Amino acid sequence: MRLITIDDYNSKTMQLARPVFDKHKRVLLAAGRSIHPTYLEKLKQMDIHYLFIEDAVSFGITMDEVLDMPTWIDAIGVIQQASQSIEKKQEFPIREIQKLAGRIVEETIKRKAIVLIPTSYLEEELRLYAHSVNVALLTIQLAKMRTLTPVQLRDLAVGALLHDIGKAITKDYEQHPSAGFDFLRKHREVSLLSAHVCYQHHERFDGKGFPRGLKEEQVHEFAQICAIANGYENALSKDKMAPHQAIEWMMTKNGSEFSLELVQLFVQGVPMYTPGSRVVLNNGRAAIVTKVVANLQRPIVRYLDNQEEVSLSDNHTLLIAEVIKNEGSAQ
Numbered sequence: 651m652r653l654i655t656i657d658d659y660n661s662k663t664m665q666l667a668r669p670v671f672d673k674h675k676r677v678l679l680a681a682g683r684s685i686h687p688t689y690l691e692k693l694k695q696m697d698i699h700y701l702f703i704e705d706a707v708s709f710g711i712t713m714d715e716v717l718d719m720p721t722w723i724d725a726i727g728v729i730q731q732a733s734q735s736i737e738k739k740q741e742f743p744i745r746e747i748q749k750l751a752g753r754i755v756e757e758t759i760k761r762k763a764i765v766l767i768p769t770s771y772l773e774e775e776l777r778l779y780a781h782s783v784n785v786a787l788l789t790i791q792l793a794k795m796r797t798l799t800p801v802q803l804r805d806l807a808v809g810a811l812l813h814d815i816g817k818a819i820t821k822d823y824e825q826h827p828s829a830g831f832d833f834l835r836k837h838r839e840v841s842l843l844s845a846h847v848c849y850q851h852h853e854r855f856d857g858k859g860f861p862r863g864l865k866e867e868q869v870h871e872f873a874q875i876c877a878i879a880n881g882y883e884n885a886l887s888k889d890k891m892a893p894h895q896a897i898e899w900m901m902t903k904n905g906s907e908f909s910l911e912l913v914q915l916f917v918q919g920v921p922m923y924t925p926g927s928r929v930v931l932n933n934g935r936a937a938i939v940t941k942v943v944a945n946l947q948r949p950i951v952r953y954l955d956n957q958e959e960v961s962l963s964d965n966h967t968l969l970i971a972e973v974i975k976n977e978g979s980a981q
């Protein structure tokens with residue numbers, strides 16, 4: 651299985667590997683078949699940008715680093731429900747959020763690495779909620795490299811899941827962290843720590859963030875972790891960068907938006923080259939990344955010409971020289 655942009659889809663050689671959903675989170679196209687051109691047009695009109703596909707090149711790649719679809723879609727539904735409960739002045743589903751936070755921690759702990767599904771896999775209406783789920787997954791991926799207690803991890807996941815909840819309260823972008831904080835403080839079940847993750851997620855290391863312009867260690871470490879996860883998620887989903895470009899972009903922000911220490915943690919904890927990426931090595935041969943191993947930046951790849959697998963962790967002179975972005979769909 652691999653993730654491609656919809657423009658690279660070729661109905662002659664590719665089958666859908668994971669379902670496509672509509673804005674009501676219903677399955678629009680089931681996995682296991684090729685997409686009819688009429689449907690492909692429809693998906694493009696819906697602004698769906700990515701597809702998981704299976705083809706001869708992706709054979710045997712399992713992408714265990716990606717959350718399974720039902721879990722991801724359910725999680726998005728919980729965040730959507732939480733947002734809508736504010737708009738409709740209904741009871742805030744805090745129990746559901748806490749349960750989801752536990753699930754996020756569990757799903758992240760059991761994986762070596764988390765590879766995110768960009769939110770533009772879905773229709774616009776669901777993207778903000780999917781963004782929050784992705785930020786929570788990434789926040790916990792980073793936090794698990796610290797020695798935190800299970801309670802801290804869960805509180806951090808609650809904070810990350812709700813970091814943008816203020817957007818359901820105010821239309822003023824600069825106000826959403828404080829609006830979210832004030833709202834969460836009214837709920838006894840939400841810890842002060844979770845509320846602060848929301849309050850401080852737009853503060854920056856250099857003090858140029860908002861709402862209070864706090865800097866360096868004035869910003870709680872958990873909020874700094876959420877902020878860096880938020881930055882990466884936006885680079886990946888909103889700006890549609892490839893994972894390696896998003897990480898390179900994060901590295902340019904070290905010392906300004908984020909601390910050097912956190913950027914280093916990020917580079918250790920988030921793979922640049924995700925399974926299914928097509929690459930060219932420094933020996934000039936084209937390959938596909940098949941598996942992420944303990945050294946996340948040195949995965950196992952398979953040559954496209956003779957199908958031979960090589961581990962970049964065991965072959966230190968071999969490097970990924972280039973990631974092939976647009977393969978172009980030969981119709």
Ligand SMILES: [Fe+2]
Pocket residue numbers: 813814826851852
């Ligand atoms: Fe935000």
Ligand SMILES: [Fe+2]
Pocket residue numbers: 781785813814880
């Ligand atoms: Fe955000």
